[in-house]
Amino acid sequence: DIQMTQSPSTLSASVGDRVTITCRASQSISSWLAWYQQKPGKAPKFLIYKASTLESGVPSRFSGSGSGTEFTLTISSLQPDDFATYYCQQYSSSPFTFGPGTKVDVK
Amino acid sequence: QVQLQESGPGLVKPSETLSLTCTVSGGSISSSSHYWSWIRQPAGKGLEWIGRIYSSGSTKYNPSLNSRVTISIDKSNNQFSLKLSSVTAADTAVYYCASSGNYYDYFDSWGQGTLVTVSS
Numbered sequence: 001d002i003q004m005t006q007s008p009s010t011l012s013a014s015v016g017d018r019v020t021i022t023c024r025a026s027q028s029i030s031s032w033l034a035w036y037q038q039k040p041g042k043a044p045k046f047l048i049y050k051a052s053t054l055e056s057g058v059p060s061r062f063s064g065s066g067s068g069t070e071f072t073l074t075i076s077s078l079q080p081d082d083f084a085t086y087y088c089q090q091y092s093s094s095p096f097t098f099g100p101g102t103k104v105d106v107k
Numbered sequence: 108q109v110q111l112q113e114s115g116p117g118l119v120k121p122s123e124t125l126s127l128t129c130t131v132s133g134g135s136i137s138s139s140s141h142y143w144s145w146i147r148q149p150a151g152k153g154l155e156w157i158g159r160i161y162s163s164g165s166t167k168y169n170p171s172l173n174s175r176v177t178i179s180i181d182k183s184n185n186q187f188s189l190k191l192s193s194v195t196a197a198d199t200a201v202y203y204c205a206s207s208g209n210y211y212d213y214f215d216s217w218g219q220g221t222l223v224t225v226s227s
Contacts, residue, residue: 032212042188043203043217098156
């Protein structure tokens with residue numbers, strides 16, 4: 001299985017901050033990476049696919065980059081609605097695996 | 108995008124079989140455009156993909172659960188189902204159904220999730 005890691009596990013930030021989350025894969029996954037946002041008690045919300053392509057309707061303050069084994073999710077200016085946990089997921093090979101999550105909370 | 112809704116018992120006894128159903132609306136489960144998956148999340152923990160089914164009935168399971176999992180499809184009711192046998196407390200989680208495309212394996216539609224507790 002491809003193992004996914006994320007850093008940091010928790011990130012404390014303020015509204016307006018630029019936030020960057022890193023996701024690493026245990027082997028190359030090319031650009032087959034997705035990002036999700038999850039709020040407490042809710043299902044994950046799909047944000048980004050193929051490492052950098054925003055799903056329709058996702059605000060442009062979100063961006064993704066990377067390829068191979070290292071990826072980043074950046075929020076250019078954190079908004080109140082963005083406080084949540086973020087997960088990366090590889091879909092290069094089955095079983096499809098998720099990172100452990102990064103919680104973005106209020107500083 | 109399709110909408111998905113999970114249903115099933117919220118409490119299952121240890122060693123018994125967990126059974127959940129996902130009802131699909133806004134699209135046909137027979138569509139050749141989607142795969143239908145189950146994903147779970149223990150409280151306070153991360154997400155684990157359980158397995159998926161295609162409209163043809165073809166399945167793929169996570170090897171970590173392979174021997175205990177069965178996913179089936181009911182085209183007449185636009186539903187797909189999960190059965191997980193010999194459950195233990197470690198199977199307590201929120202279970203989500205989700206869809207992906209037939210040429211991509213990220214999950215662009217999710218159900219709201221249903222909590223299943225394994226306890227006597």
